[in-house]
Amino acid sequence: MQLLKKFTFLLVLSSFAIQAQEIRIPADTTITTQHSAKINGNILEYTATTGMQPVWNSDHKAMATLHYTFYKKNVKNTSEEPQRPLLISFNGGPGSASAWMHIAYTGPKILKISPEGYPVQPYGLKDNPHSILDVADILYVNPVNTGYSRTLDIDGKAPDRDLFFGVNADIKYLASWLENFVSRNNLWLSPKYLIGESYGGTRVSGLALALQEQQWMYLNGVILVSPADYLSFDSDTALSSSLFLPYFTAAAWYHKALSPALQQQTLEAILPEVETYALDVLLPALAKGSLLSTSEKEKIAQQMATYTGISEKIILQHNLDLPSRSFWKELLRDKSGNTIGRLDSRYLGIDRKLAGDGPDYSPELTSWLHSFTPAINYYMREELNFKTDLSYNMFGSVRPWDNRGNNTREDLRQAMATNPYLNILFQTGYYDGATTYFHSKYSMSQIDPSGQLKDRMHFKIYHSGHMMYLRQEDLKTSNDDLRAFLKQTNQKGKTAKY
DSSP states (O other): OOHHHHHHHHHHHHHHHHTTTTTOOOEEEEEEEEEEETTEEEEEEEEEEEEEEEEEEESSOEEEEEEEEEEEOOOGGGGGGGGGGEEEEOOTTTTTTTTTHTTSSSSSSSEETTTTTOOOOOOEEEEEOOOGGGTOEEEEEETTTBBBBBEEOTTTTTOGGGGGHHHHHHHHHHHHHHHHHHHHHTTTSSOOEEEETHHHHHHHHHHHHHHHHHHHOOSSEEEEEEEOOOOHHHOOHHHHHHHHHHHHHHHHHHHHHSSSHHTTHHHHHHHHHHHHHIIIIIHHHHHHGGGGHHHHHHHHHOOOOOOOSHHHHHHHHTTOOHHHHHHHHHTTTTTTTOOEOOTTSSSEEEEEEEESSOOOOHHHHHHHHHHHHHHHHHHHISSSSSSSSOHHHBOOOOOOOOOOOOOHHHHHHHHHOTTTTOOOEEEEEOSSSSSSSHHHHHHHHHHHOOOOGGGGGEEEEEESSTTTTSHHHHHHHHHHHHHHOOOOOOOOOOOOOO
């Protein structure tokens, strides 16, 4: 009997120990800290608020909680507060945390990295002298399963994945969450902007209309940073492939793989010719397929070889449809033997063998994770005082992702048409081989084929890759471009009337 009691006691203790070791997710909490930084030449005092805010289901129960960080400049004149723009920042993936733009682009702290964006030890952060916090308050949002954001069980059951992990589901719940955040923080009078990088461009394009139609919240601007427009990437091969050609030229130029006649020119001088060739010659040639004569095919392959640094033979072997993976592997195969990066083709990789039709890994992404992962974990815990045993997911589990019903390009057009205040800005890099600059140019031309909205569309390009802000020179320029865009789209005193 005594043995049975002892066993029961130990079992209860064990049960308590197991429960005590569960990581509890705070569904609704805020942590506020005070900071200062030298930004744009002046010392700026600001408040950082980080925490979790629930995502409510239709029964008003919390089905998830999103981790966010909100920076607000401390203003002396309270009348200035409602006039300060609010910039709402998303990264992409889908499944990517907000850390990328948070601690490398617009936020008050940036990574300690080399001037060209490479990791430097010891890892860490420093003041961002170019942050736009002097002219706008900034909110960084982590969608479900990114950063510290997670789903929450309801009555012991996990919510349906379909409520979060798809183009339209993502937009719907985030629009509702943003409305709640704006109401909680008394930000309804602030001019509002969305900024989204990569898949974040798809996200904010859809959110622009969803916020108007579902939450009655109108924006002043949408900023698309190296946006992923899947309507062009997933379109017919002829279109999606031909749009890569100018990027191939830019990457080959950077690695000095073009002919001397082209290599001695600037990209700005070369690329207009290549862009025209891509649309006027390569696109219809790929559309013809087997109807293209042998002589036409050979002539085009020869010109493509000139523009890409890839041999005419290899281009013909691919029937003029040069895959980007083959380009990353092939460009330097017979020179240094290195591969080049997908998201930023300035970066070099080393494969197990020279043979193959694509790189073993993405050298730029592994390089970036060197810098970002230790920095964001340290920053959240030690400087913003967000203490948790949850892992900060740089990339979270969101697959499978439902891409059906993607009308975000048209959503953005409709949001612009029905809101005369709304402007858009594209920011992209020459050496981005994933969401290329020319795909972005094409997307901009297709948002409004009529051309009636083109005066409210702006395009900026930089001598770097997907995350152009990692290059020190472009960090300054791109933030200055954001400042100019915010100033240009300040509609104070202007009537929303066509």
